[in-house]
Amino acid sequence: MSARTALARFLGSRRWVMRLAPAIVRVDRHLHRLTAGRGTLLRLAGLPTVRLTTVGRRSGLRRETQLLCLPMPDAVVVVGSNWGRPRDPDWAHNLRARPDAAVTLDGARVPVRAWEVTGAEYERLWERLVRYWPGYGAEREWAGRPLPVFVLDFRRSA
Template sequence: MLFGKEHVERYEATDGEEGYHWQNGTTILLLHTTGRKSGKEYTHPLIYRDYGDAYLIVASKGGDPQAPDWYKNIEKDPDVSLQIKADTFAAHARTATADERPAMWRHMAEVWPDYDEYQKKTDREIPVVVLERS
């Protein structure tokens, strides 16, 4: 099973042939963000699902009280790029609205039920992030 830097390297080297399919039938995209402090580019392998014309990811960090750094980066600069298999493209990230979140959360928890457990571990509402092609 691939994790972290190795996951990113294998995914990029094989256009997702290695690393796209992950645990328990989930699929992975690569999210490229710009560091809010450093200005450097960071790449994050994340579970995602299609949702209409958009893609969803969850800023869970395993239920940590703090949001993941990638989420803090997109709050500052929502213009990101994505790689899904061999397809790399620009996208705009936004947090799901209060009205959107319940259905989107259920959609993500269908493939990764641990999200429900992560939410129980923290007082912060874990954001669902909507990624739309630019």
């Protein structure tokens, strides 16, 4: 693990960093735009990311969000931590309403079919996610809710 990745993992479990979420998201959005999608704050830290594109469940408009992801064969896993806030992020509600979405991964836009993990599979995957990104454990505690976990499957896309 690189020093940048270790620092990101350390900072990712600090509450004061979560309070900076709006500024971090703005900077990341500008960085993404300036680098034509090749640069994000997480990527600079050596962490894999995807740009998730959903359709707004009420607006019907395209919505994009940059997310940390856990790569898996034929899929990526994302967590609806919402920076440790008490409610699920909008993108999670959008995926529940319309599971067909897209991710931009390494510059390529890929259609995906999302499914929310539950039960024993959730517990198994949650353990792996917290080892991967310890901040998820802190964010779940701060949020006071279970954090939704979604598999974005490349094989099941429409």
